[in-house]
Amino acid sequence: MPRLTRDRTTWLIYAQLGLWGFFLYGFGPVVPLLRDEQGTSAAVAGLHSTGIAVGALAGGALFAPAARRLGRGPAIWLGLAGVATGVAALGLLQPLPATIAAVAVIATFGMMVISGINVVLTAHHGPGAPAALSEANAACAGMGILAPLVIGASVDAGHG
Helix, strand or coil, X not given: CCCCCCCHHHHHHHHHHHHHHHXXXXXXXXXXXXXXXXXXXXXXXXXXXXXXXXXXXXXXXXXHHHHHHHCHHHXXXXXXXXXXXXXXXXXXXXXXXXXXXXXXXXXXXXXXXXXXXXXXXXXXXXXXXXXXXXXXXXHHHHHHHHHHHHHHHHHHCCCC
8 A cells, every 4th residue: 555645735725725615514503503694494595405405516617628728727716716716705794695606606616625636635645646636525524623613612602
């Protein structure tokens, strides 16, 4: 079995995927808060999940052209910038159509991050890629576990 050597690139990629995991795992606990804030039903608030699905499809289609044009690394950074922009919009905007659009933007760029990370780790680690991909997904899940705790603490502190 090939030995995995973790270098700066590997740790950076783990951190990048961890940021996505933080959003993804934190999104579920945020939907009821959005529902309460917007005064909608659970079914209508569930449209945010449809926004994620639409965005994921778009992001999957956009990564390859973006990577060809910009390069894999810059395409990942573009994805992270898009996720950050979408998260800011989700936090600042209140109308239902705006928050659904923000979630679609987040998912579009988040899928670009995921696609890029898988490709870069595979190319960077060659035969050690399966171990690197497993560790990257563990980092994603580890950061994701923190998200509901942070959201709960924030709501408990009155910042909900």
